[in-house]
Amino acid sequence: MSTAEGSVRRSRGRDETEEERADRMWGELIQEVRVAQMGVQILFGFLLTVVFAPTFADLPDTDRRIYIVTVVLGATATGALIGPVSLHRLVSGRRVKPQAVTWASRLTLVGLVLLLATMVCSLLLILRVATHDPYVPWLVTGVVLWYVLCWFALPLWTRRRHTSH
Template identity: 40%
Template sequence: MAASHNKETEKQRWDRNFADLLQELRVAQTGVQILFAFLLTLPFSNGFPKATEFQKDVYIVALISAAFATAMIISPVAFHRALFRQGRKPELVRYAHRMASGGLGFMLVSMVSSVLLITDYVLDWKWAVPLTVITGLWFLSLWAILPFAHRNWGEDEEDAEATESADRDS
């Protein structure tokens, strides 16, 4: 797979990067929209008036961070519309990358806040805090720590393939 990327032009690379990013945004967009919709309906449920002030504060954090995540994850569409056919794909890809990353950050805050809200409502505080911390650490592990720790995974394989190829050629 790496060999095919070596022969692509810079324009082809930007097009591929943009297509990859769009696929990622489609997945994230669906998730954040479902969460946002759930949070928008929550105050109208029968049990919401029983929520404590703390739970209502946590709800506001979850709602606003879901709204910010939604805006950031959808914003590359508006940016693309504004730059359509102007040959500015590199700028669009860089912008979309930043917005997707920021959107994921807000989505993490919203999801963890939602877990705190629900676990505090359903369970006791002594269970809500550890479950929320575990959830936050799980998200951070999968969305930040593992990806950054393994950014160069493919490089070792590419180096090995290049070495094997060079050995066969000689």
């Protein structure tokens, strides 16, 4: 290896302007949001129909309260996960894409947390109605831990372990 070759440092990361980086990150974020949006919209749509089932009137008060909390969580998750689209549309052309990406990313993270809460409450309600067994909270806790591991712990561990400084 010549000294010229040895003195050349390999760049980590991309050679892009702030605007190019914002464009790339926006595209990646929108792809991620599409996946989450579909899930939350299907779940929320299902939740909205439950109240019209004939057996809904027979639910105990506790299960009705869980249902109400679940619907409100689903509505807020839907709002947070659709928020980046509205944000982009309202600030498009204003030369604030880097800031829009930051806020859209925050909305998406909040939406994922709300989606997690919605799924947990949905699972709790369904298992309570389906089984009436005392092990339901343990099952739900196991699923929560699984979601937290998949959605947050593993990504944060990967980010910490593999991010170049």
